[in-house]
Structures are given as structure tokens and as C-alpha cells.
Amino acid sequence: MEKRTCAAVQILVSCNPQDAVLGGGNADLRKIGFLWATGDLDGATTYGEDSEVAKQVMGSDVTAAQRKEIMRRWSKGQTEGTLEPYSIGSKSARGKAKQFLSDQWSILTGDTNASTAVLGSYTAKYKILRANSYGVQARITINNNMTISPFAHIATGYGTAADHAVQRYDNDGIVTLGHAGTSHYMTITFRTVIVN
Structure with a gap:
């Protein structure tokens, strides 16, 4: 059955x-x-499609919107590129406050947008691996650096002098607390099937 299914729907x-x-x-x-907050992570990790991190990102509202964007681009002949970035910084002051509260709720409850809340602003790239009359199989890859400044934005703002001051010390974490918050570079990559 699997061979027959795969012959008909190679995008699975x-x-x-x-x-x-x-x-x-x-x-x-x-x-x-x-x-990360306690300083107990390696400097960099790849989170593949079998990881819990990738599964959380796959289920987020942001990824759902990105799937639609990939299909719009595919209909125009675009098979790879950078997706519309998810950015909290571009929101109004009220929007940022609302997003902050929503993010805290997502982290607390572990709902479908907990990944967005923890990752903060990020950019994703996509590449269509296969396509047929049923739809496409695409790889989405997110490169994100978990640092102190995004978590401090509610206090420092975006692009302010206080934000720049925090960014100067981002990579080393909080030295007095055993390097808690030391920079953690994440590559999150997974394949997704998007049907027509």
C-alpha cells in the first residue's frame, strides 16, 4: 500500500x-x-523535523500563514526564498503590549503559539522539494539566535539606546549568574506538505 500511495502522491x-x-x-x-535562562544549553543546535521544537513551530499560526504564502509564491513560479518575517518590533506600542501579554499566556499554557512566544521575531526560508497536482512538499528553515535582548524588549523598546546597550552583552549572557542567557543559535528545519 505504501509503495502505491507514494507512486501516486510523492509529496508525502x-x-x-x-x-x-x-x-x-x-x-x-x-x-x-x-x-537557556539557566545557562545549560550548547552554543548551537539543529532542531530537525523529529524534534519537539520543530513540531511546535509546525503547529503555530505563523507557520500556517507561511504555508499559504508558499502556495501563493508557487502559483507565481517561485520555488524558494525568504518568507515574510514575523516581527513584533513592527507593531504599534499597543500591539507590542498585546503581543507580549499573548506571548506570556502562550508560554504559561503551552498552547499552539508557545513557539512563537519563545522564539520572538524571526525570519524563515523555504524551498519547494517536490510538487505535483496535489500540492507541494517544502522545507522551511528558521535560523534564530536566542539572546537576552529580545526578552528585554518590553523594558528597553526596539532600537533604543537601552536596547543597543543590552545587545552589546548578548552573546556572553549574564556572567554573574554562570552565563545564564548565553547566546544559543538555533536552526529549526522541517518539511511540510501543502495541498492545493
Whole structure:
């Protein structure tokens, strides 16, 4: 049955296991955030499609919107590129405050947007790996650096002198607390099937 299914619908992720990027473990983004805050993370990790981090990102409202954007671009012949960035900084002051409260609720409850709340602003790239009359299989890749300044934005603002001052010390974390908050570079990558 699997061979017949894959012959008809090659865009299914299960039909192309050789293209999977795996790894990153079972910790969700809330736990990753806690480990980052205590200084217990490596400097860089790739979170593949089997990781809890990638699964959380796949289920977010931002990724749902990105899937639609990929299909719009594919209909125009674009097979790869940078997706519209998710940016809290571009919101109004009221929008930022509302987003901050929403993010705190998502982190507290672990809802479908907990990944967006922990990651903050980020940019994703996509590449269509396969396409047919059913739709496309695309790889989405997010490169994000977990640092102190995004978590401080509610106090420092965006692009202010206080924000720049915090950014100067971002990579080393809080030295007096055992380098808690040391920069953690994340590559989150997964394949997704988007049907017509």
C-alpha cells in the first residue's frame, strides 16, 4: 500500500525519508527557554523535523500563514526564498503590549503559539522539494539566535539606546549568574506538505 500511495502522491513526507533532517531532542521550547535562562544549553543546535521544537513551530499560526504564502509564491513560479518575517518590533506600542501579554499566556499554557512566544521575531526560508497536482512538499528553515535582548524588549523598546546597550552583552549572557542567557543559535528545519 505504501509503495502505491507514494507512486501516486510523492509529496508525502513519509515517501522521502532520505530528505529528513533529524535531531534536537524531545525538549519543547518552554524547556529550551528555561535551559537557556539557566545557562545549560550548547552554543548551537539543529532542531530537525523529529524534534519537539520543530513540531511546535509546525503547529503555530505563523507557520500556517507561511504555508499559504508558499502556495501563493508557487502559483507565481517561485520555488524558494525568504518568507515574510514575523516581527513584533513592527507593531504599534499597543500591539507590542498585546503581543507580549499573548506571548506570556502562550508560554504559561503551552498552547499552539508557545513557539512563537519563545522564539520572538524571526525570519524563515523555504524551498519547494517536490510538487505535483496535489500540492507541494517544502522545507522551511528558521535560523534564530536566542539572546537576552529580545526578552528585554518590553523594558528597553526596539532600537533604543537601552536596547543597543543590552545587545552589546548578548552573546556572553549574564556572567554573574554562570552565563545564564548565553547566546544559543538555533536552526529549526522541517518539511511540510501543502495541498492545493
